[in-house]
Amino acid sequence: MITDFQTALETGDLAALRACPKADLHVHAIMGGNREFIRERTGHDIAPLDGVLGSMDEMHSWVGERVGALFQGAAGRAVAFEATFVQARRDGVSRLEVGEDIWSITLHDGSAQSVWEMLQTAHAEGGPQVEWIPQMGMSRHCPFRALEWWMAPMLELGTFKTLDLSGDEFAQPIEVFEPLYRRAKAAGLTLKAHVGEWGTADDVWRAVELLELDEVQHGIAAADSPQVMRMLAETGVRLHICPTSNLKLGRVARMEDHPIRRLYDAGVKVTVNTDDVLMFGSSLSEEFLALHQAGLMTAAELDAVRLEGLR
Ligand SMILES: [Zn+2]
Structure with a gap:
């Protein structure tokens, strides 16, 4: 059966794509906002990144210059x-999976409840009809003791559903975070981490094993290893992939060559997501369209990927 989503992809109808339900499961709120809304609310127009950056440091400088305070x-x-x-x-x-970095509790006088209320208000004001999966995040450069200190009251709230680790993949070895992932697992959270964006297929393997990950943010380096792809396919660990982000940060040279094709063919569960839409300038509907227009995946395959996100 040809669905509305498939027809919209075939005809390049962005409005029809927008009308179809879809899940964005890899989003950072600080650079995930709507450009027009931010312009109206703050008077600042943040034009998306033009060109390609070569490192996370360059990305942080770009954000500093364009977004500032x-x-x-x-x-x-x-x-x-x-x-x-x-x-x-x-x-x-x-369906949107997004949340706050546990570090931000320091901006709320140590009150996890206050962080939670900010998130709830943002959801209520910005998009109450969007199903929200609350995520708590950790930055990979933060010292273990600090992360431990900030995480405890956030976990105690019992409201967060998932845990993510982001930032510079090379800041600290992955085993540093193992005790924190054990605690989050005991509290029933779904476990995710950014890995295999800048790192290797082996890094993906190691993180999945050590942290007992359910899902991986990016993880595209896994496509370099048939073994790692087999492990992901067999364990059902999902990769939340952000194609335009990979292009704009120089991880993939051309959309036509994006490793999502190889991962999909190897039976790895993949989803399509935005990462930082304010910076990369590509909405979730546009991400699906770009993959189709690059001739990388058929409308039926992309529909299966969309439904995987909604599962
Ligand atoms: Zn990310």
Whole structure:
């Protein structure tokens, strides 16, 4: 059966793509907001990145120059979160997994409840009709003791559903985070981490094994190893892939060559996501369209990928 989503891909109808339910499961709120909403709310127009960057350091400089202090402090971050829910709503994202870095508890006088209330307000104001999966995040450069200290009250709330680790993949060895992942697992959270974006297929393997990951953010380096792809396929670990992000950060040279094709063919569960839509300028609907227009995947395959995200 040809679905509305498949027809929309075949005809390049962005409005029809927006009308189809879809899940965005790899999103960072600080750079995940809707450009028009931010312009109206703050008076700042943030044009997306033009060209390709070569490192996470370059990415952080770009954000510093273009966004500056706009989303700093508890109030600034609240605007970024609201803008992220607005972006999801306007693009027809029906399920959004996003959340706050546990470090941000320091902006709320150590109150996890206050962090939670900010997120709830952003959801209510920005896109209450979007199903929200609350995620707590950790930055890979933060010292273990600090992460441990910040995580405890966030876990105690009992409201977060998933855990992610992001930032510079080479900041600290993955085993540093093992005790924190054990605690999150005991609390029933779904476990994710950014790995295999800048790192290797072996890094993906190691992180999945040591941290007992359910899902991987990016993980595209796995496509370099038939063994690692087999492990992912057999264990059912899902990869939340962000194609335009990979292009704009120089991880993949051309959309036509994106490793999502090899991963899909190897039976690895994959989803398509945005990462940082404000920076990369490509909505979730546009990500699906780009993969189709590059001739990389058929409309039926992309529909299966969309449904995987909604599963
Ligand atoms: Zn990411």
